[in-house]
Amino acid sequence: MSLLRVEDLSVQFHDKDRRQEAVSHLSFEVCPGEIVGIVGESGSGKSTGMHAVLGLLPEKAEVACERILLDQREITPPDLKLADRKAVKAYERTMEAVRGNEIAMVFQDPLTYLNPTVKIGRQITETIRAHKKCSQKEALEHAEELLDLVGIRKASQRMRQYPFELSGGMRQRVVIAIALACEPKLLIADEPTTALDVTVQGQILELFKKISQEMGTAILFVSHDLGVIASLCRRVLVMQAGKLVEEGTVEDIFYEPRHPYTRKLLAQASKLQKLPENVKAGEPLLRIEHVSKFYTDIGYWKKQEKTEAVLDVSLQIGRGETYGLVGESGCGKSTLAKMVTGLLKPTAGRIVYEGEKKRLKYPIQMVFQDPYASLNPRMTIGDILEEPLLLNTEDSKEERLRKIEELLKLVGLTLEDAQKYPRAFSGGQRQRIGIARALILEPELLICDEPVSALDVSIQEQILSLLENIQKERGISYLFISHDLNVVKRISRKMGVMYAGSLVETGSTKEIYSDPWHPYTKALLSAVLVPDPWKARRKKGVLHTEEKKVEVPLGRGCPFAPRCGYAMACCFTGRPDWYQFEGRKIACFLYSEEHAGRRSGSMKMTSQI
Amino acid sequence: MFGYTCKRVFIGILSLFVLVTAAFFLTRMMPGSPFQTGNVSESVLTSMEEEYGLNEPVFKQYATYLSNLMHGDLGISFKKPGVRVSEVITRAWPATAALGALAIVLAAVVGTLLGIWQASTKKRLVKGGIFFSTMLGTGIPNFVIALLLMLFFGVKLKLLPIAGLTGAENYILPVVSLAVYPAAVITRLMRNTFQEEMNRDYVVLAKAKGLSWRRTAVTHILKNAWIPVLNYIGPAAAFLMTGSFVVESVFTIPGLGREFVNSIENRDYTLILGLTIFMGVTVIGINLLTDLLCAWLDPRVRRAYR
Numbered sequence: 001m002s003l004l005r006v007e008d009l010s011v012q013f014h015d016k017d018r019r020q021e022a023v024s025h026l027s028f029e030v031c032p033g034e035i036v037g038i039v040g041e042s043g044s045g046k047s048t049g050m051h052a053v054l055g056l057l058p059e060k061a062e063v064a065c066e067r068i069l070l071d072q073r074e075i076t077p078p079d080l081k082l083a084d085r086k087a088v089k090a091y092e093r094t095m096e097a098v099r100g101n102e103i104a105m106v107f108q109d110p111l112t113y114l115n116p117t118v119k120i121g122r123q124i125t126e127t128i129r130a131h132k133k134c135s136q137k138e139a140l141e142h143a144e145e146l147l148d149l150v151g152i153r154k155a156s157q158r159m160r161q162y163p164f165e166l167s168g169g170m171r172q173r174v175v176i177a178i179a180l181a182c183e184p185k186l187l188i189a190d191e192p193t194t195a196l197d198v199t200v201q202g203q204i205l206e207l208f209k210k211i212s213q214e215m216g217t218a219i220l221f222v223s224h225d226l227g228v229i230a231s232l233c234r235r236v237l238v239m240q241a242g243k244l245v246e247e248g249t250v251e252d253i254f255y256e257p258r259h260p261y262t263r264k265l266l267a268q269a270s271k272l273q274k275l276p277e278n279v280k281a282g283e284p285l286l287r288i289e290h291v292s293k294f295y296t297d298i299g300y301w302k303k304q305e306k307t308e309a310v311l312d313v314s315l316q317i318g319r320g321e322t323y324g325l326v327g328e329s330g331c332g333k334s335t336l337a338k339m340v341t342g343l344l345k346p347t348a349g350r351i352v353y354e355g356e357k358k359r360l361k362y363p364i365q366m367v368f369q370d371p372y373a374s375l376n377p378r379m380t381i382g383d384i385l386e387e388p389l390l391l392n393t394e395d396s397k398e399e400r401l402r403k404i405e406e407l408l409k410l411v412g413l414t415l416e417d418a419q420k421y422p423r424a425f426s427g428g429q430r431q432r433i434g435i436a437r438a439l440i441l442e443p444e445l446l447i448c449d450e451p452v453s454a455l456d457v458s459i460q461e462q463i464l465s466l467l468e469n470i471q472k473e474r475g476i477s478y479l480f481i482s483h484d485l486n487v488v489k490r491i492s493r494k495m496g497v498m499y500a501g502s503l504v505e506t507g508s509t510k511e512i513y514s515d516p517w518h519p520y521t522k523a524l525l526s527a528v529l530v531p532d533p534w535k536a537r538r539k540k541g542v543l544h545t546e547e548k549k550v551e552v553p554l555g556r557g558c559p560f561a562p563r564c565g566y567a568m569a570c571c572f573t574g575r576p577d578w579y580q581f582e583g584r585k586i587a588c589f590l591y592s593e594e595h596a597g598r599r600s601g602s603m604k605m606t607s608q609i
Numbered sequence: 610m611f612g613y614t615c616k617r618v619f620i621g622i623l624s625l626f627v628l629v630t631a632a633f634f635l636t637r638m639m640p641g642s643p644f645q646t647g648n649v650s651e652s653v654l655t656s657m658e659e660e661y662g663l664n665e666p667v668f669k670q671y672a673t674y675l676s677n678l679m680h681g682d683l684g685i686s687f688k689k690p691g692v693r694v695s696e697v698i699t700r701a702w703p704a705t706a707a708l709g710a711l712a713i714v715l716a717a718v719v720g721t722l723l724g725i726w727q728a729s730t731k732k733r734l735v736k737g738g739i740f741f742s743t744m745l746g747t748g749i750p751n752f753v754i755a756l757l758l759m760l761f762f763g764v765k766l767k768l769l770p771i772a773g774l775t776g777a778e779n780y781i782l783p784v785v786s787l788a789v790y791p792a793a794v795i796t797r798l799m800r801n802t803f804q805e806e807m808n809r810d811y812v813v814l815a816k817a818k819g820l821s822w823r824r825t826a827v828t829h830i831l832k833n834a835w836i837p838v839l840n841y842i843g844p845a846a847a848f849l850m851t852g853s854f855v856v857e858s859v860f861t862i863p864g865l866g867r868e869f870v871n872s873i874e875n876r877d878y879t880l881i882l883g884l885t886i887f888m889g890v891t892v893i894g895i896n897l898l899t900d901l902l903c904a905w906l907d908p909r910v911r912r913a914y915r
Contacts, residue, residue: 100819328903
């Protein structure tokens, strides 16, 4: 017997004269206690469908549905064209009792979904009090238990805090606690881990597993990430362009996909799993030497507070090379990038550029993360590309046009596109424009700060291969920054891992991925989910530690020591030196002579953990 | 928070000093003398000026004025012999303040309700009606509104008194005519911010929690939507509570606004200065209060000031 049964659900959006079908004839069911995954690219209607089930869509959406049954009770939304206001009101009344009580929802971005000006505790208790008759005091006690359940320590203290005072993972835990407040039978999770770091993602997924096991809650899990689906779900629905194209157990979908679209998705995902080849380092183009960046907060009467955004980072980027930089959000990657471009001045250390300084005024250019926000909506593509030329060169009109055409062609657009405004383009196309803009002054080094994070997996692949082709053609270097380990693995040959403002391990991508040495690298890589259900099940669970905002302890000790499972006494008292083994450098006491033994000439270091 | 308050008070005092200085020199730059009227002879004028210290160098006068001000002395009116400026203020302000406070409260309540109604209704007629009224409210000057109200309720219907401030019913017409403009502005502001907040994600979460629309609006949206509105209400309240010459004249109310305009006409230097300083203190004080209130409503602002 099914818990939720959706029959023939369609959703249409109206724009002036355009009609867009977001979901068409979707039917599925969920049994009590099972975890069902819904997978598909963005725009495939998976989220819209889930919102429609709960009646959360805005009014401009037209929902038509044969029937939705929850536990044999009808919760079918009324047809807006036929229904009178009474039916709509009656539907709203039934849904108010269902939402949060029997079906609860967890959303993608925990920051925007929590009210910024209401305390955490209040946001949980109001759900409880909306469905159960109890005093505020009882509700608060229950809320505390809930926070405890979702793994937030010092719950009573947290309840008095506001959402912006918590870290991303913690916020998502709060949203889950709100969803669990009335012990719903079904939990709909809409991309709940997409906005989180990998290690945090692992913890949140563990939490979902625990909820399903301990409370017997059925979970409908929406995600574009096949790795997440493989490690969590039992049954999978695949959606494409509003339609359900394939449905089956997780093994069937991953090992015997029948629909061509499913095969395409799997092929893309496995492409990212391959390891890159080792390459020989070229002559250095950019040297970063012991660079640090401190920020000081000046209080009115209090002491100055110093925050170390980047601490003593040294690395080298060779000609024609792609250097990948990974780390969790807030670890200082972007600050480092800004210092390399000269947007920020380092507090200490120096950045030496070895390229041809004279010919090029601006040899370093940057590609930004958000292709929607980084292009001026009131300028045509032609204007956007021409502006750097006008400011920095004395090219004639024809010369400029020629360069614009050449670059548009290089990134896969046409000269006609120069007349259009950014809104005419999709996310992937906008990022191509962003790349063209960065390349127009013919830089030797391109800094890509999370250039594909805002894009779909299939578009990501296109942009990455475009970057590769440009590199082959023009021989430029990239400093490629990303929090996504798969992306860095895909494009870079050399890489560095950053944690809390410092580099902890550098070396060739192939070696680091196949055999991580630093405990942090190991934790990071083990949190990456493979799109393979069997492998995912064999994987050991990630250790439960309360994740906190990354804070650097000033000066003393290894920054990772508080979270490290291998920390020794010396890790808390002093910073580890750099230990170099052939092409690999590592900052960890496990690889010191005191710990690993004296080095003889022919010694080969292996992983110490 | 304490540090922030201190800083704001300090900046307030500094801007008050600038205000005093500017006002002082501007009054001295006005052509003519306070005692110059048709039948005053030259010798009397000189002796009067001597008595009030107006023959001394301007900078000396300024220093004397400042030092008196430090002791809380606003001086004696030039035109009303023997009447202290502080007496004028204590006599005229209560009426003005009461009118202004009532007007701003009325405007805030009406504006908030109309704004929410306009933002959340689906009826086009209501939306359009409120929009049209706000256009009228911001477009028609308040003395026209005052005169129209007076004509209709006072003269034609004879329901309400049209002059003076003797009873509670005397307040109705001036308060309404003062409140129309701010109410219209608040309605528009409220509609915009409310509509913006209505489309935020946290409203979807509130709905997904099973809260009714009314509860979502009151406990979630209103708190966030009110912050920008509050930033308007603060200065508007300061403006209203320091008196409106036009409305006070129309309804013949002995308020601060009339005193102020009269004092300028009479070149009553000390009274002009005294009233300017008083209004400055009021404006700065209310603005500080608004900012503190915003910080109280919005924890993010509070955190930024810590």
